[in-house]
Amino acid sequence: MTEIVPPLHEPGSSDALRVNSLSVSFSNGRRRLSALEDVSLELARGESLGIVGESGCGKTTLARCIVGLQRFEKGEILIDGSLVRRKRTRAQRRAVQLVFQDPYSSLNPRMTIGAMLTQLLVSHDLAHGDDATERSRELLSLVGLTPDAITRYPGSFSGGQRQRIAIARALAVEPHVIVADEPVSALDVSVQATILELFADLRDRLGISLVMISHNLAAVRQVCDRVGVMYLGKFVEVGATEDVFADPRHPYTRALLNAVPHVRRDPPKNRLRLEGEPPSPLSRPTGCSFHPRCPRAEARCSTDEPKLLAVNGLNARISACHFRDDVMPAELASTSGKKE
Amino acid sequence: MSAPLLEVRDLTISVMRGRERFNAVERVSFSLDAGDAFGVVGESGSGKSLTLRAIMALLPTGARVEEGAVLLDGHVLTQKGRHARAERRARVAMVFQDPLSALNPVRTIGAQVAEVPRHVLGRSRATSRQRALELLGLVGIPEPARRAEAYPHQLSGGMRQRVAIAMALASEPTLLLCDEPTTALDVTVQAQVLDLIDKLREEFSLGVLFVSHDLGVVRELCQRVAVMYTGRLMESGLTPELLQRPLHPYTLGLLKAVVDLDDEVGAVHPIGGSLPDPLDLPRGCSFHPRCQLASAECLVAVPPLVRVRPPEDDAPTTRESACLHADLVSLP
Numbered sequence: 001m002t003e004i005v006p007p008l009h010e011p012g013s014s015d016a017l018r019v020n021s022l023s024v025s026f027s028n029g030r031r032r033l034s035a036l037e038d039v040s041l042e043l044a045r046g047e048s049l050g051i052v053g054e055s056g057c058g059k060t061t062l063a064r065c066i067v068g069l070q071r072f073e074k075g076e077i078l079i080d081g082s083l084v085r086r087k088r089t090r091a092q093r094r095a096v097q098l099v100f101q102d103p104y105s106s107l108n109p110r111m112t113i114g115a116m117l118t119q120l121l122v123s124h125d126l127a128h129g130d131d132a133t134e135r136s137r138e139l140l141s142l143v144g145l146t147p148d149a150i151t152r153y154p155g156s157f158s159g160g161q162r163q164r165i166a167i168a169r170a171l172a173v174e175p176h177v178i179v180a181d182e183p184v185s186a187l188d189v190s191v192q193a194t195i196l197e198l199f200a201d202l203r204d205r206l207g208i209s210l211v212m213i214s215h216n217l218a219a220v221r222q223v224c225d226r227v228g229v230m231y232l233g234k235f236v237e238v239g240a241t242e243d244v245f246a247d248p249r250h251p252y253t254r255a256l257l258n259a260v261p262h263v264r265r266d267p268p269k270n271r272l273r274l275e276g277e278p279p280s281p282l283s284r285p286t287g288c289s290f291h292p293r294c295p296r297a298e299a300r301c302s303t304d305e306p307k308l309l310a311v312n313g314l315n316a317r318i319s320a321c322h323f324r325d326d327v328m329p330a331e332l333a334s335t336s337g338k339k340e
Numbered sequence: 341m342s343a344p345l346l347e348v349r350d351l352t353i354s355v356m357r358g359r360e361r362f363n364a365v366e367r368v369s370f371s372l373d374a375g376d377a378f379g380v381v382g383e384s385g386s387g388k389s390l391t392l393r394a395i396m397a398l399l400p401t402g403a404r405v406e407e408g409a410v411l412l413d414g415h416v417l418t419q420k421g422r423h424a425r426a427e428r429r430a431r432v433a434m435v436f437q438d439p440l441s442a443l444n445p446v447r448t449i450g451a452q453v454a455e456v457p458r459h460v461l462g463r464s465r466a467t468s469r470q471r472a473l474e475l476l477g478l479v480g481i482p483e484p485a486r487r488a489e490a491y492p493h494q495l496s497g498g499m500r501q502r503v504a505i506a507m508a509l510a511s512e513p514t515l516l517l518c519d520e521p522t523t524a525l526d527v528t529v530q531a532q533v534l535d536l537i538d539k540l541r542e543e544f545s546l547g548v549l550f551v552s553h554d555l556g557v558v559r560e561l562c563q564r565v566a567v568m569y570t571g572r573l574m575e576s577g578l579t580p581e582l583l584q585r586p587l588h589p590y591t592l593g594l595l596k597a598v599v600d601l602d603d604e605v606g607a608v609h610p611i612g613g614s615l616p617d618p619l620d621l622p623r624g625c626s627f628h629p630r631c632q633l634a635s636a637e638c639l640v641a642v643p644p645l646v647r648v649r650p651p652e653d654d655a656p657t658t659r660e661s662a663c664l665h666a667d668l669v670s671l672p
Contacts (some may be wrong), residue, residue, distance in 0.1 A: 054526040054527075054528060054529075055497075055526055158614060158615070188383040188384055188553065189383065189553055189554070189555070189594070189597065189598050189599075190383060190593070190594055190597040190598075190610060190611050191597075191610070192597075192599055193597045193598070193599055193608035193609070193610045194610040196599060196608070197606075197608070197610075200606070215526060215527065216599070217527075217601055218599045218600055218601040218603070219599055221601065221605065222599055222603075222605055222606070222608065245601070255528060256527060256528065257601070258531075259527040259528045259530065259531040260527055260556070260601050261530075261531075261534075261554065261556030261557050261559060261560045262556055262559065262600060262601060262602060263555040263556045263559060263583060263595065263598050263600045263602075264583065264584075264595075264600055264602055264603075265602065266559070266580060267559070267560050273531060273532065273535065274528045274531075274532075275532075277496050277498055277499075277526075277528075277529055
């Protein structure tokens with residue numbers, strides 16, 4: 001089934017990244033599960049997109065496809081308007097860079113930071129000799145580290161500092177898009193904020209586009225202009241972050257928001273609690289794949305699969321719910337626990 | 341007044357790093373009543389998990405209790421050896437962060453939950469089996485009789501954590517220790533597990549000691565909370581009060597640094613400086629190098645955790661703070 005995705009931005013050369021109806025499935029020899037089904041997205045230059053959802057929803061698979069770590073069987077990816085073939089061109093590889101979740105395992109412990117960065121600059125023919133060293137220092141100060149870090153090994157840095165180094169490494173090849181897969185999940189709460197600030201700063205200062213994969217809705221809200229909510233390998237809602245969080249038009253988005261614990265106010269009473277866990281992609285429910293857990297579900301939800309369509313009256317918002325045009329009823333919209 | 345369910349008195353735990361031994365937990369005291377949930381929050385390395393493990397007599401190799409005592413119902417518990425664990429058995433139970441490594445991969449979950457009734461409580465085979473099914477039902481495993489035949493790898497993370505909780509409850513403990521039991525779970529499943537722990541606390545009047553780095557989770561579950569930094573308690577009090585009106589600069593810093601869904605975009609402010617080296621803690625208050633309120637007297641001695649009340653409040657208080665300038669701490 002092909003879904004009609006109304007473009008949120010005019011397609012064309014302004015997109016740093018475009019993904020058109022991407023499908024990925026995995027097989028263990030006996031059974032096949034589809035990890036991504038007909039997923040499309042576009043990312044303008046300097047724009048940041050958050051992708052949220054529970055584990056197993058396909059968000060990491062999508063990230064891996066975008067950076068070229070995962071083959072896909074259907075669909076296409078365009079980087080800066082040029083179609084990605086099976087083997088990416090050098091320019092395409094440079095244009096998209098990945099920042100991993102765990103800065104403890106993504107850096108080579110036996111290489112100084114300087115050696116790591118200069119090697120990268122030299123191999124991409126961006127700088128040589130003293131220029132490469134100089135550029136390495138620049139990169140480190142760009143991410144808020146002192147330039148003397150080039151002589152040290154990853155082991156002597158804290159988690160937050162290591163994540164900065166990983167970001168400097170991604171920036172070294174001057175990418176247009178950075179894909180960050182759970183970039184703050186492995187960090188202490190007091191450090192997460194600094195890394196999120198750094199991403200926002202890089203987006204604003206360097207005009208880099210950002211795809212941030214996270215299960216942390218608050219983190220996505222701090223950094224991302226737009227957010228896409230995934231469930232069982234598909235987007236169920238996409239829109240501007242502030243709008244989606246303030247007035248979700250898919251019950252799953254509402255349920256995710258309701259489940260987030262708040263630090264500064266008491267938990268709301270009678271909020272919507274999702275029962276059960278996401279079904280296995282091996283046995284996808286018929287109709288809307290969310291209907292077995294959905295408080296809003298009616299008979300037709302179990303037979304007709306809702307398409308990802310524009311929500312009436314809301315700017316640039318798409319939702320895959322039959323009731324996307326209705327404002328969520330009170331029992332679904334009860335995140336407004338009042339301060340005491 | 342009767343003794344509290346759990347009392348931790350001046351607990352000091354040392355660990356080895358390389359060839360040097362240092363105190364990772366220092367003079368920590370708190371108490372917990374039956375039916376109460378008490379949260380301990382802190383960043384990694386703050387000593388919160390070690391405290392929990394000392395209560396369970398499950399300290400890792402190289403760590404040892406230097407000083408202090410753990411009292412259960414007013415009786416001092418032994419700290420070391422086989423005897424220590426026997427004393428706790430059937431009274432204290434623990435739930436860990438990662439349920440997959442807490443469960444035996446080659447035994448069915450029904451058999452694992454039945455182990456405690458069978459071998460610890462000495463019930464018959466049939467009774468133990470029956471009890472296991474009851475417990476699985478209690479923690480919200482659908483169709484317990486069928487699911488009891490499943491192996492841990494066949495269950496999702498949330499279900500595994502429920503099984504781990506069922507095993508913990510099998511001994512009918514009075515105290516449940518939780519070491520970040522929801523950190524590895526998705527938010528929707530985390531919410532379910534928190535609801536479950538809260539329900540069990542109420543139903544069985546369980547004392548719950550909950551260690552977490554997540555202030556939001558603690559606010560959902562715990563009536564009281566203590567904040568830990570570099571192995572010391574910085575402040576404690578009723579959870580909503582403490583989070584609304586912190587009386588220690590570290591708590592204030594942590595609150596400002598936390599990324600919350602309610603916050604304005606760009607409104608987060610990290611704590612300046614970095615965690616001190618535990619082998620070389622700053623003199624006096626260990627937070628002083630990062631603290632804006634620090635004065636000369638903060639360097640003189642480690643400030644004790646003492647009762648304080650917010651300046652504008654005359655009501656009796658249960659708030660404690662280890663800041664000499666607790667009255668000056670304020671939200672901007």
